[in-house]
Amino acid sequence: DVKVTQSSRYLVKRTGEKVFLECVQDMDHENMFWYRQDPGLGLRLIYFSYDVKMKEKGDIPEGYSVSREKKERFSLILESASTNQTSMYLCASTGTAPSSGANVLTFGAGSRLTVL
C-alpha cells in the first residue's frame, strides 16, 4: 500500500559529494514537494513541482536543485554536500482534482542524510 517511496532511508556522504535523493509516487499526482525536517524547526519547504519539468523554489532552496522528468518521479540534488545539510528529507505529493484529495499531502517515510 506504499504510495510515496523514497529510495534511501539512510545515507552517509562526505563533504563535497554530489547527492541524489529519489522520490516516486504511484497516485498520478501533479504536485510534488521536498521538505527538510530539523529538530525544533519543523518542516521547511525546499522545492516543489506542479508539473513535469516545472519547479518552484520553496523557502530554503539554497544548495539544492531538483529534477522532474516524469510525472511520478521527483529528485532532490545536492550538488556539493555540506555538513549543514545533514537532516531528514521528506518527499510529499498531492493531486489537483478534488477526487484525488486536493491539499492533502501524502508523505514518504523520509531519507535521513548524514554529511561527514
Place this chain on the structure above:
Amino acid sequence: AQSVTQLGSHVSVSEGALVLLRCNYSSSVPPYLFWYVQYPNQGLQLLLKYTSAATLVKGINGFEAEFKKSETSFHLTKPSAHMSDAAEYFCAVNSGGSNYKLTFGKGTLLTVNP
C-alpha cells in the same frame, strides 16, 4: 503570507488524561488547516483537516480539532490519551486555491506516561 505557531514544543500527559495541543495560524485569506502526526522513524500522516465546512473536525484515532476564526486557532484535542498516541504532531496551513504548498509549525512532541 501564512504562518503557524504551535505553543509548546513538548507536552507530557498521563495515560487517560486529556490531550490538548495548541495551534494558532496567520493567513491573509480563509485558510485550510491540517494536523499531521509523525510516529518514530516514519513520515507524516494526516490526522484531520479543516476546509471551511464544519468548524469541529473529527479525525483518526479519536482526535478532533475546532476552527475558531475569532481566535485564529485550530487546537487539537483527545479526551483520553493512549500510550500509542506518543508521537510528534504538526499543525499546517495553506491558503487553498491553486496553492498546494503547506506551511508547517515547528511541531509538538507528545509524551504519554503510564
